Amino acid sequence: MYSLRILIVEDEPLIAVTIETALKKQGFTVIGDAENHEEAIQAIQGQKPDLVLLDIKLAGEKDGIDLAIDLDARNIPYLFLTSQTDPHTIDRVKQTHPLGFIVKPFTEAGLRSNIELAWHKLSTTKDDFLLFKSEGETYKLNQKEILYLKAFDNYCFVVTKDHKYLVPKTLKHTSQGLNPTHFVKPHRSYTVNLRRVSKITSDSLLIEDTLIPLSSANRESIKERLSTA
Structure with a gap:
């Protein structure tokens, strides 16, 4: 498949490195990572990713759901990375339009399959x-x-x-x-x-x-x- 240019938005450095390593091993292109909303917006404006892997819990006042709303406005596809399944978080997630969810902890194979399935669905259903x-x-x-x-x-x-x-x-x-x-x-x-x-x-x-x-x-x-x- 096309080597997707992926931005990782994750505030835990060790997890971000683990994700980046796994993605590169699977043939994806990682264009960078960000720890918070502001860094992510700067990276998106400068790097123009095809896809964003987005942790719901981020450092700072704005979390991943706030960023997801911005990504929806910019028509940038994203997948949530999360271990949060509490009712309040789920209710807020309903305001957004992710390609899907990757639940932590995840395997390398699971990461790849989730990305490929989500991107395939987008590619076959998207309009002009x-x-x-x-x-x-x-x-x-x-x-x-x-x-x-x-x-x-x-x-x-x-x-x-x-x-x-x-x-x-x-x-x-x-x-x-x-x-x-x-x-x-x-x-x-x-x-x-x-x-x-x-x-x-x-x-x-x-x-x-x-x-x-x-x-x-x-x-x-x-x-x-x-x-x-």
Whole structure:
């Protein structure tokens, strides 16, 4: 398989070394390790890992679940490393979207199989992604999450249910990275995700609580597209 570039986030140095040794023996690439939330964010921004192995219990005010929420926002896959199974921890974990869990203590073979199975599942079920920069950060966004794009002079906005990213590229340029099966222009200033349209009228589309203008020239073709979106 592709040699995944893995970041280890673990506050116990001996365990971190053990994990790194095991991963390297199994053919993975370890790009570094971090002991806390701040170090992990710096390493992620600088190294761009494919996958993060993330201990739930970390040194500092923010733990692994806090970091997991940040990773979800950045669309970076991760696996939890944990020995914590108390109800409070489990309830907080439900707010996150890990690829899975590796329970301590673990074997070298178990570590590898958990990583390979999780990555295979991601690779076979993931949708298209849109890669873009916004405010100095690079994002890899699952296109299913995108509601619409909106032109803003020579920039555009990429809008999801929870975020609004300002992208320093035109709508036309940014839209070229979208899957044309699911995205269409109802109006010269918008590109919309047909899967997120809940209503169509004579002059608009409804996505969540936002009305998107619909030109008369595009109405019939989009109505037809919506029937198969």
